[in-house]
Amino acid sequence: xxGAKAVDNxxxxxxxxxxxxxxxxxxxxxxxxxxxEIAEELEVHFAEAEKNGKPIxxxxxxxxxxxxxxxxxxxxxxxxxxxxxxxxxxxxxxxFSVIAQLVDDLRLNFSYVFLGGTVVISIIFILLVxxxxxxxxxxxxxxxxxxxxxxxxxxxxxxxxxxxxFWDMFYTLPGIQLGVTAxxxxxxxxxxxxxxxxxxxxxxxxxxxxxxxxxPELLLRLTSLEVSARLIIGMIITYxxxxxxxxxxxxxxKKEETASA
Amino acid sequence: MSQTQMMKGILDGCLLAIIxxxxxxxxxxxxxxxxxxxxxxxxxxxxxxxxxxxxxxLVTSVKKESTAGPKRKYYSLTDKGHKxxxxxxxxxxxxxxxxxxxxxxxxxxxxEGSG
Numbered sequence: 001x002x003g004a005k006a007v008d009n010x011x012x013x014x015x016x017x018x019x020x021x022x023x024x025x026x027x028x029x030x031x032x033x034x035x036x037e038i039a040e041e042l043e044v045h046f047a048e049a050e051k052n053g054k055p056i057x058x059x060x061x062x063x064x065x066x067x068x069x070x071x072x073x074x075x076x077x078x079x080x081x082x083x084x085x086x087x088x089x090x091x092x093x094x095x096f097s098v099i100a101q102l103v104d105d106l107r108l109n110f111s112y113v114f115l116g117g118t119v120v121i122s123i124i125f126i127l128l129v130x131x132x133x134x135x136x137x138x139x140x141x142x143x144x145x146x147x148x149x150x151x152x153x154x155x156x157x158x159x160x161x162x163x164x165x166f167w168d169m170f171y172t173l174p175g176i177q178l179g180v181t182a183x184x185x186x187x188x189x190x191x192x193x194x195x196x197x198x199x200x201x202x203x204x205x206x207x208x209x210x211x212x213x214x215x216p217e218l219l220l221r222l223t224s225l226e227v228s229a230r231l232i233i234g235m236i237i238t239y240x241x242x243x244x245x246x247x248x249x250x251x252x253x254k255k256e257e258t259a260s261a
Numbered sequence: 262m263s264q265t266q267m268m269k270g271i272l273d274g275c276l277l278a279i280i281x282x283x284x285x286x287x288x289x290x291x292x293x294x295x296x297x298x299x300x301x302x303x304x305x306x307x308x309x310x311x312x313x314x315x316x317x318x319l320v321t322s323v324k325k326e327s328t329a330g331p332k333r334k335y336y337s338l339t340d341k342g343h344k345x346x347x348x349x350x351x352x353x354x355x356x357x358x359x360x361x362x363x364x365x366x367x368x369x370x371x372x373e374g375s376g
Binding site: 037038040041042043044045048049054057058059060061067070071073074075 | 286287288291303304305308309312313316327331332333334
């Protein structure tokens with residue numbers, strides 16, 4: 001979570017509540033600027049209350065969930081932002097298959113079922129993830145439980161996408177077929193979008209995963225290895241690169257956390 | 262403590278009265294409320310109320326640097342807020358009178374046996 005100018009000596013409990021509040025309000029579709037505003041105001045309050053030895057319960061009451069709901073009720077849903085996020089996520093999902101197809105064959109070929117299915121699955125995924133976030137944030141569950149719960153929509157997402165890809169592969173479905181030029185132009189637009197998105201969201205996760213998926217395979221094609229060996233080595237490198245990236249990001253996050261604690 | 266509609270209405274009125282005096286920020290308001298005997302109200306309760314009052318145009322806020330930590334948000338009353346406070350005071354006086362009347366009469370008679 002992005003914090004504004006942080007109070008150095010805030011207790012872990014208070015910091016946790018503020019992070020959870022931000023997540024809860026964000027998952028409830030509230031405006032980011034307004035979320036920052038109330039979180040900052042509460043941060044000032046927590047800091048002074050702690051200086052005077054007051055426990056957090058004296059501020060938020062017995063039920064953090066009820067308190068978060070009380071604040072949420074006073075804020076309007078930011079429909080404009082949602083209209084921005086949903087196409088972004090759908091486009092992100094489609095961009096993965098665009099890149100995969102281009103790497104494979106330089107020609108794009110999408111069935112309507114695949115495109116429509118991607119939209120539907122993405123929306124289900126977003127709603128489920130935000131539902132889980134709201135649940136874990138308002139009940140302040142442990143990080144482990146949070147991670148486990150987030151895996152439910154993630155696995156469901158993978159399963160649904162898998163089913164969609166199989167459906168698309170084994171049946172000839174009507175759709176769009178682009179020539180080489182149109183495919184390359186589309187690929188260029190998608191790449192620009194991915195770069196823009198990475199800067200906007202301040203994370204390199206999408207390009208890193210895409211690169212980890214495709215670059216090893218492209219390089220291995222240049223070798224004289226057998227197909228099966230190439231696939232296995234490619235997959236191992238992919239996992240290692242993604243794993244290293246996540247490890248690096250996690251460590252960086254931890255460092256920031258201890259620096260601000 | 263459970264937050265009934267009536268309690269919220271009363272807190273609204275008290276906050277308007279506190280803000281009328283001079284610009285105040287959240288923590289200061291809760292300190293005053295607790296001095297006045299509202300110690301059992303969870304302090305955070307005031308923020309949703311302030312958010313609503315600001316949306317309704319009863320109060321405005323400015324952020325000011327403080328010596329320690331992030332900026333504090335100071336509230337002051339708008340003209341509409343002043344009017345609302347006057348209306349609250351009038352409502353409260355009527356209510357206080359009625360409640361006192363009811364309690365005084367009923368408890369005097371009530372102690373002699375009901376029915």
